[in-house]
Amino acid sequence: MKITVNNLKKLVKRMVRPDENSGKEKDTFEAALKRARDEAKYNLTEELREKYVDFLDSPIKEKCILYEAFGGRGMTCSPHAIFKYLLTQTEFQEYLHVWVIDDFSDNEPWMGLYKDYPNVKFIKFQSVEYREYLATAKYLINNVSFPGYFTKRKEQIFVDTWHGIPLKTIGFDIPAGKVSAGNTVRNFLAADYLIAPNHFMTEIYENAFKMKNLYPGKILEIGQPRNDSYFHTDREAIFKKLQMAGVEADPKKKLILYAPTWKGSRYSSPDTSLDAYEKMIRTIEENVDTREYQVLVKPHQIVYYHIKDTVGITGQYIPATVDTNELLRATDVLISDYSSIYFDYLVSKKPILFFIPDLAEYKNYRGLYFGIDKLPGPVAETYEQLGAYVKDAERAMEPYRKVYEREAAWACPQDDGEVCRRLADIVFHGKEDSQCISCQNEAQPPKKKLLMYAGDFSEGDETEAFLGLAENLDFQKYDVTLLVCGGGDDFAEEQIIGLPAGLRILYRGQPFNGKAEEIAQNELFLKGKIKDIPHAFYKREARRLFGEAKFDCAIDLTGKKSLFSVVAKEMDGVRFFQYNARFVREKQIAKELAGQQVIVSATESYFIARYQGNNPAVITVEAIPAPDTEKVNYICMYQQKAQNVLKAFDRLEKNTCLYITGKGKGYQKLKAMVSDLHLEGRVILTGWLEKPFAFMNLCDYFICPEEEEESLGTLAAKTMNMKLLAEDCTTEMPYSFQAMSWNEEQSGKLDELIEGKRTSDE
Numbered sequence: 001m002k003i004t005v006n007n008l009k010k011l012v013k014r015m016v017r018p019d020e021n022s023g024k025e026k027d028t029f030e031a032a033l034k035r036a037r038d039e040a041k042y043n044l045t046e047e048l049r050e051k052y053v054d055f056l057d058s059p060i061k062e063k064c065i066l067y068e069a070f071g072g073r074g075m076t077c078s079p080h081a082i083f084k085y086l087l088t089q090t091e092f093q094e095y096l097h098v099w100v101i102d103d104f105s106d107n108e109p110w111m112g113l114y115k116d117y118p119n120v121k122f123i124k125f126q127s128v129e130y131r132e133y134l135a136t137a138k139y140l141i142n143n144v145s146f147p148g149y150f151t152k153r154k155e156q157i158f159v160d161t162w163h164g165i166p167l168k169t170i171g172f173d174i175p176a177g178k179v180s181a182g183n184t185v186r187n188f189l190a191a192d193y194l195i196a197p198n199h200f201m202t203e204i205y206e207n208a209f210k211m212k213n214l215y216p217g218k219i220l221e222i223g224q225p226r227n228d229s230y231f232h233t234d235r236e237a238i239f240k241k242l243q244m245a246g247v248e249a250d251p252k253k254k255l256i257l258y259a260p261t262w263k264g265s266r267y268s269s270p271d272t273s274l275d276a277y278e279k280m281i282r283t284i285e286e287n288v289d290t291r292e293y294q295v296l297v298k299p300h301q302i303v304y305y306h307i308k309d310t311v312g313i314t315g316q317y318i319p320a321t322v323d324t325n326e327l328l329r330a331t332d333v334l335i336s337d338y339s340s341i342y343f344d345y346l347v348s349k350k351p352i353l354f355f356i357p358d359l360a361e362y363k364n365y366r367g368l369y370f371g372i373d374k375l376p377g378p379v380a381e382t383y384e385q386l387g388a389y390v391k392d393a394e395r396a397m398e399p400y401r402k403v404y405e406r407e408a409a410w411a412c413p414q415d416d417g418e419v420c421r422r423l424a425d426i427v428f429h430g431k432e433d434s435q436c437i438s439c440q441n442e443a444q445p446p447k448k449k450l451l452m453y454a455g456d457f458s459e460g461d462e463t464e465a466f467l468g469l470a471e472n473l474d475f476q477k478y479d480v481t482l483l484v485c486g487g488g489d490d491f492a493e494e495q496i497i498g499l500p501a502g503l504r505i506l507y508r509g510q511p512f513n514g515k516a517e518e519i520a521q522n523e524l525f526l527k528g529k530i531k532d533i534p535h536a537f538y539k540r541e542a543r544r545l546f547g548e549a550k551f552d553c554a555i556d557l558t559g560k561k562s563l564f565s566v567v568a569k570e571m572d573g574v575r576f577f578q579y580n581a582r583f584v585r586e587k588q589i590a591k592e593l594a595g596q597q598v599i600v601s602a603t604e605s606y607f608i609a610r611y612q613g614n615n616p617a618v619i620t621v622e623a624i625p626a627p628d629t630e631k632v633n634y635i636c637m638y639q640q641k642a643q644n645v646l647k648a649f650d651r652l653e654k655n656t657c658l659y660i661t662g663k664g665k666g667y668q669k670l671k672a673m674v675s676d677l678h679l680e681g682r683v684i685l686t687g688w689l690e691k692p693f694a695f696m697n698l699c700d701y702f703i704c705p706e707e708e709e710e711s712l713g714t715l716a717a718k719t720m721n722m723k724l725l726a727e728d729c730t731t732e733m734p735y736s737f738q739a740m741s742w743n744e745e746q747s748g749k750l751d752e753l754i755e756g757k758r759t760s761d762e
Contacts, residue, residue, distance in 0.1 A: 027529045032520035040516060049149050051128055053513045055135035056540070060155045063095045066137040070144055070163070072102030072125030073301050074321035075110050077143045078161035078195065078225035081325065085228065085420035093119065098133050100125050107321050109244040139427070145187035148510035151544040152190040159427055160191040161225055164340030165201055165411055168261070169367035171208035172505070178496050182484075182507025185209055189506075190547035192217045193427060196437075197224040197343075198411055206439055210504040213447060213479045215439040216548040222422045222435050223414030227344055229325035231417030238330040242296075245322055248315030250294055254332040256284055256390070259298040259324070260355075261339035274310065279383060280335075280355070281316060287387040293332075298324060300339070333393045335386070338368065342376070346408040347415050351393040352377035355386050376404035447479040448754055451551040451574070453564040456485045457492035459663070459688035462558050464712050467495065468583035469557070469750075472743050475502030478754070483508060483545065483564060491688075512541045512563075526561060538570040546571070553754050555579050577753060583746050584715045584739040585693075592694040593720075598626050607698070609689050624686055627698040631657050634729060635696055636703035637713035638662035638685075641727055642670055645703050648729040650677050658683045659699065661692055661713075693720065701725045704733055715742065 040046040065086070067079040075083070086092040101107050102125040114120040123129045126147070134140070134150060140158040152158050171181045188194060188209055194217065196202045202219050206212035235251070242249035258280050277297050284295045301320035318327065325344060328334070334345045335353045342352050354375050372379055378396045380386035389396040397404070425431040454466035473480055481504045484496060496505060514522065518537040524530045545567070554568035554576045568576045599606045606623035627633040636645050638660050649658045660670070660683065674683045689695050693716055696702065702717035705727040717724060718737035726733055752758040
């Protein structure tokens, strides 16, 4: 068994709580209900998810606003700015303002400021109380995303403010974004409003996060709420807050703030070394008059989360719980890198210096939306350069004044201290205007919106079939969303990352929200053991996954009864059908045949079956013997009739070799049969190959069992003009085949299904 997180979880479950039921007893409602309740008992997450479902049936708290920033990190960013504004307005005094906090200890100073406010409440992130308010608060305000189980109710109003203008590529613009952006995209589809400071951010929502044509809410191009804090924060007050947080801040000195973004390969595990921060502090202090200036460091909030208890953290490090936009009011010189903080600071008209020692490396890893020429300040690649700039920041800025003004004009044209007021007018008073932008398809004729499901992207025919379909989809005609399971292994992630850019990927992610009775019903219904459909359960799952998004067609490519198939049937206005994709992967075949997959040693040749590991500096491969040109080499795809092929091959001359690629049910029996027939060495079971077409091209004959003439493997063999033999391994099968014409015919059939002109793909 391949060692993946999911497989380990299954193994632990079997060890900790083995299934006591067997045979027919497994399929009774009582047994299924017991399994669901046991899951909740042994898994706290399941128990809390069930409580969340109970709260979804509770009345909406009409005058209640839930605020969350960075998963409860603190009272910061745009949610904080909106909170402060609403708290000053008379009409919102009767509202309950609920703040989500992850660490009460870290946030105690700021929570204490509101101890005498009866209408301000603090709740623990991921607690039962959190689930209650997430399910019942009328208004939800977040700057990132709510957890995977979040299911917005129709009566709720959800505002996602996001958290800055990106300099770094983001969402689907990152190659791995097809895997990592799933929950963010799901939250956006649930939101009633997305906040954009400018038109560039609107385009980021539409393109980088693929909201265009699908997002049913409105983008509010009204400015950044968090920048209101710059205009409405007293400098003395922010220094007092810094001191409350344990920062050695002197209000009599000017402040030079170093605020870099996070670095590393994963957001959840960033680089947490303090060396660069300490060297930065020393460099600045050596080049300024420390009687006039002080240096403070504001690590990215995810970095501070990891380093806050590190030995060596001094009073010059500002906690993540301190509101960055309030802090900018007290800042006289900002030093940053790729962080979006510099866009916010443009409203100050004060100096911005950039320290980017790893520019080339970072661009290769992540990518940037803007070149260095767009940065509104001097760029230092060494500490020595930075020291020279910081000695006289105003003079260093002189050549960049026009760039500064140009960038401020497009980046923060509406950041005037009134953004929260404009937001409140729209969200709470319904005063929508031209700043409320729709993402709906305005193309003529409009694109059909397709929702597809192709299984878990594990190694197998389902995945191969979808990859062929994806190569041939017409994205000018169709807006295509693919739902994937999430939590797969490296193979699945690689396949998903390699999908065409025109696809929008949604992750199902966490298990569905359901009561034990519903989960038991779902299990038995999918097995065909009961006929009663738990409609409420499936409708809830549809809302969790897709929010208010609307699709024209839902297409199941697995050919099986699945959760997707029943959920899709519960979606209003969606026509559901199953489709057996049989496209030839012309582009992939051409790509593989142009590559080199054979390693030649002094005595033998090997074919690279697959690459392993994630370290680009070390190439690790799994190899199998390459077909010997001195022999006659046969190949066939693993399927039920592979045993017949094996028996026929056993009758051939010894100077032959048979390769069977792929895996499936009965694979172990096939291995045993190879041994029983003493065919070791002549028959090689390759398993799944990373580049199967390249391997096929090294063989002389492709074995095509009866009724497999239009299988994916046979179609690929025909495309490559291979000689086809029947399952007796001797009878040649003549054919005439053109891959382009075949794919055009398949596309035509799919078009007719989508348009409702056909009821089956047969």
